[in-house]
Amino acid sequence: MNDLNKALGDISSIRRQVAHATEFRGYGPATLAGTGLLALAAACAQAVYVPDAANHIAEYLTIWIVTAAVSAALIGIEMYARTRRMHTGMADEMIRMAVEQFLPSVGVGGLVTYVLLRFVPGTQWMLPGMWQVIFSLGVFASCRFLPRATLAAGVWYLLTGLSSLALGDNRALSPWGMGVSYGAGQMLVAGILLFAMREGRNDG
Amino acid sequence: MAEVPHVEGRFAYEGLDRVIHERARLSVLTSLITNPKGLAFGDLKQLCDLTDGNLNRHLKVLEEAGMVEIVKTTDRNRPLTTCRITGSGRARYLEYLATLEQVVKDAAKAAEGSGVKHRLAPSRV
Numbered sequence: 251m252n253d254l255n256k257a258l259g260d261i262s263s264i265r266r267q268v269a270h271a272t273e274f275r276g277y278g279p280a281t282l283a284g285t286g287l288l289a290l291a292a293a294c295a296q297a298v299y300v301p302d303a304a305n306h307i308a309e310y311l312t313i314w315i316v317t318a319a320v321s322a323a324l325i326g327i328e329m330y331a332r333t334r335r336m337h338t339g340m341a342d343e344m345i346r347m348a349v350e351q352f353l354p355s356v357g358v359g360g361l362v363t364y365v366l367l368r369f370v371p372g373t374q375w376m377l378p379g380m381w382q383v384i385f386s387l388g389v390f391a392s393c394r395f396l397p398r399a400t401l402a403a404g405v406w407y408l409l410t411g412l413s414s415l416a417l418g419d420n421r422a423l424s425p426w427g428m429g430v431s432y433g434a435g436q437m438l439v440a441g442i443l444l445f446a447m448r449e450g451r452n453d454g
Numbered sequence: 455m456a457e458v459p460h461v462e463g464r465f466a467y468e469g470l471d472r473v474i475h476e477r478a479r480l481s482v483l484t485s486l487i488t489n490p491k492g493l494a495f496g497d498l499k500q501l502c503d504l505t506d507g508n509l510n511r512h513l514k515v516l517e518e519a520g521m522v523e524i525v526k527t528t529d530r531n532r533p534l535t536t537c538r539i540t541g542s543g544r545a546r547y548l549e550y551l552a553t554l555e556q557v558v559k560d561a562a563k564a565a566e567g568s569g570v571k572h573r574l575a576p577s578r579v
């Protein structure tokens with residue numbers, strides 16, 4: 251590597267350090283609240299169209315995977331736009347950091363779903379609990395670069411996940427198990443970010 | 455000789471802020487931007503390898519430019535000076551960094567075009 255490339259590497263390294271010391275502001279409260287409402291709408295759809303989820307696991311998965319994909323797309327699009335507006339000069343670094351923090355939990359969630367459904371028959375009732383516990387790990391991983399109170403949302407997802415697992419049978423597949431957990435959880439995150447934004451504005 | 459496209463101000467590099475473009479001040483700001491909660495005067499002095507007098511002089515320039523704030527308090531009855539980067543300082547530093555990156559990219563492109571392996575002079579930063 252010649253010296254010019256080394257200099258570019260040093261500049262990138264400074265930018266990375268700055269990004270690591272910066273609170274991430276790419277998550278928009280309105281969009282997060284919207285994904286909470288989407289989760290409640292999905293729960294209503296499940297209650298109407300898939301009331302017996304234990305015997306229609308494919309339909310159950312379709313509802314929640316589509317909901318998760320739409321939510322991720324909405325959050326991703328807004329994150330891209332907000333980060334470019336709010337983290338001028340290091341937007342790419344901030345987005346990469348946010349994705350790096352959350353992506354492992356998404357990957358693990360997908361793999362756990364595949365393994366339980368493919369190799370461990372009769373354990374599909376564990377899915378919502380596992381998803382919530384794994385999601386809580388993603389929230390905890392992201393907490394370092396978000397307002398401190400976001401920790402409460404991580405605790406919420408962990409508790410709802412553990413409660414779902416504690417049910418120990420197909421009751422865990424109730425529409426409200428997922429709907430209430432993600433509906434309230436996403437609203438909680440949105441509220442925390444909104445409050446932090448207002449505090450930040452007041453602090454000047 | 456290769457033809458150079460003449461775009462007005464292509465190499466003006468307006469973002470190379472004179473206040474920041476000084477080794478010690480660049481060093482001070484880099485230390486402060488990576489420690490947004492601030493640094494004690496003594497820690498900053500060590501990180502930047504400056505003397506008390508030099509650091510004071512550069513902090514004064516940065517404070518007058520509104521890029522850092524200096525808070526004087528006491529800790530266990532001993533005076534404690536904490537230096538923090540301001541919002542404006544942070545924005546100007548990031549703009550500076552982007553321009554600096556552009557300068558190096560332009561230089562790298564020119565070096566690539568000429569087919570010569572350019573080496574920068576040894577730097578103390």
